[in-house]
Amino acid sequence: METKLTKEQERELCRLLGNVKLRFLYKATVHGHTAAVFHQLCDRQGPTLTIGYNSSGCIFGGYTTKDFGVTGQYVQDDKAFLFSYNGRNIVKYPVTNITQALYQVSSTGPYFGNDLIFLPNNTRTVQSTPGNYYNFNAVEMHGNNLKLTECEVFQVEEGIDFLEKPWRNIIWEAERKKELIESIKQYKPIISSVSRAKVLLIGPVGAGKSSFFNSINSIFRGHVANQALSGSSSTSLTTRFRTYSVKAGREGKPLPIILCDTMGLEEATGVGIDVDDVISILKGHMPNRHQFHPSVPLQTVDKSAQLKDQIHCVAYVIDGCKVSIMSAKMEAKLSAIRWKINRLGIPQLVLMTKVDEACPDVADDLRNIYVSQYIRTKAQEVSVRLGVPLSCVLPVKNYSEELELDLSTDILLLTALVQMLRSTDSYFDDVSELDVHD
Numbered sequence: 519m520e521t522k523l524t525k526e527q528e529r530e531l532c533r534l535l536g537n538v539k540l541r542f543l544y545k546a547t548v549h550g551h552t553a554a555v556f557h558q559l560c561d562r563q564g565p566t567l568t569i570g571y572n573s574s575g576c577i578f579g580g581y582t583t584k585d586f587g588v589t590g591q592y593v594q595d596d597k598a599f600l601f602s603y604n605g606r607n608i609v610k611y612p613v614t615n616i617t618q619a620l621y622q623v624s625s626t627g628p629y630f631g632n633d634l635i636f637l638p639n640n641t642r643t644v645q646s647t648p649g650n651y652y653n654f655n656a657v658e659m660h661g662n663n664l665k666l667t668e669c670e671v672f673q674v675e676e677g678i679d680f681l682e683k684p685w686r687n688i689i690w691e692a693e694r695k696k697e698l699i700e701s702i703k704q705y706k707p708i709i710s711s712v713s714r715a716k717v718l719l720i721g722p723v724g725a726g727k728s729s730f731f732n733s734i735n736s737i738f739r740g741h742v743a744n745q746a747l748s749g750s751s752s753t754s755l756t757t758r759f760r761t762y763s764v765k766a767g768r769e770g771k772p773l774p775i776i777l778c779d780t781m782g783l784e785e786a787t788g789v790g791i792d793v794d795d796v797i798s799i800l801k802g803h804m805p806n807r808h809q810f811h812p813s814v815p816l817q818t819v820d821k822s823a824q825l826k827d828q829i830h831c832v833a834y835v836i837d838g839c840k841v842s843i844m845s846a847k848m849e850a851k852l853s854a855i856r857w858k859i860n861r862l863g864i865p866q867l868v869l870m871t872k873v874d875e876a877c878p879d880v881a882d883d884l885r886n887i888y889v890s891q892y893i894r895t896k897a898q899e900v901s902v903r904l905g906v907p908l909s910c911v912l913p914v915k916n917y918s919e920e921l922e923l924d925l926s927t928d929i930l931l932l933t934a935l936v937q938m939l940r941s942t943d944s945y946f947d948d949v950s951e952l953d954v955h956d
């Protein structure tokens with residue numbers, strides 16, 4: 519059964535009710551416009567949302583936390599309300615006579631106070647008498663068009679998958695995207711010999727390393743671009759070491775950040791990127807476009823590598839769907855790499871990708887990312903498995919199939935990039951302190 523609501527309208531209504539889920543109980547054009555069928559399907563179902571539609575394009579209805587029934591009694595409900603929704607704004611009309619919020623009567627459909635009555639006498643209409651139990655504006659609500667083209671009733675399920683409070687606060691507005699872009703453009707390493715922060719992306723095959731660079735590049739280009747080869751393959755698609763700079767616009771200046779894309783890690787020895795190669799990259803010895811040969815790690819050591827050539831921050835790129843099934847061998851390989859990175863004092867973060875595939879609520883709306891119980895659990899798990907604090911785990915969704923940019927996707931990706939720059943700053947702080955003491 520499909521609701522007449524668009525996805526966006528459904529989301530807005532759910533948000534009005536506090537991040538809940540709607541489960542279909544009754545749809546008049548499918549089940550019939552009769553009170554008997556309505557009661558059969560909707561009685562004793564707990565909190566419900568009733569939605570009426572008319573040919574004037576109005577969407578309106580009522581919410582009650584109490585059961586529908588046929589007792590012939592009024593029911594008290596201080597949380598009940600009526601609403602109207604013109605497709606852009608929802609107007610809520612709270613119950614004014616709470617002791618008579620709902621009338622449990624067998625001869626009609628949903629019966630709110632005496633003010634809004636759906637399907638009276640099995641007709642495809644609504645009766646509307648504002649002002650006694652709920653104060654609403656009839657014109658605003660249904661344009662005085664009382665003929666229904668549809669009536670839907672949903673059970674309102676608590677969003678058990680959602681946390682009461684987001685575990686991180688993100689502002690999902692265009693203004694915020696601008697601020698993030700500005701702060702990235704303005705970024706300047708505190709050490710004068712380094713003009714750009716170098717971030718290494720490392721992680722299992724197919725985790726989304728190349729896609730992360732592509733996604734960041736896309737944001738600054740203004741459209742989805744696929745410069746780095748990405749896709750699905752059982753062995754790593756990326757076989758060369760690539761240092762990518764990102765430009766502010768097609769002909770713009772390079773940004774003060776370089777993203778280094780590597781071949782994927784594989785659990786077996788002798789395949790995928792080699793731990794020794796990772797060390798060469800970290801120390802700035804590996805040339806751009808170096809072709810990885812897993813069984814033959816880079817030997818030539820370029821002693822002249824300076825701080826500007828070295829890696830200033832490492833981001834482990836981990837597929838959010840595969841956190842729980844990460845093999846012990848992969849964990850051991852990552853742990854060996856982490857140990858070496860720790861010794862070099864380079865800050866480390868985790869980019870947890872594919873959050874859209876991991877959680878349907880996030881696929882539905884990326885803005886659910888920090889209220890999704892599931893994503894938080896995965897973030898905690900990855901933090902434990904990789905030995906990186908939770909504050910350094912950054913869930914992101916890369917561009918994978920889209921053709922156009924999306925504001926929420928951009929904000930999440932840019933927030934991760936800003937975190938990387940902050941980490942490189944702490945590294946530069948450490949390095950400059952060492953210089954002072956030397």
Ligand SMILES: Nc1nc2c(ncn2[C@@H]2O[C@H](COP(=O)(O)OP(=O)(O)OP(=O)(O)O)[C@@H](O)[C@H]2O)c(=O)[nH]1
Nearest residue numbers: 724725726727728729748749754755756782872916
């Ligand atoms: N839905 C979704 N798909 C993603 C995301 N990130 C990457 N993908 C897809 O995952 C696949 C692998 O992505 P890549 O970026 O090639 O992965 P990689 O880490 O560079 O892999 P190798 O270079 O092979 O080691 C591609 O098909 C991407 O489109 C994401 O956040 N969400």
Ligand SMILES: [Mg+2]
Nearest residue numbers: 727728755756
């Ligand atoms: Mg790749």
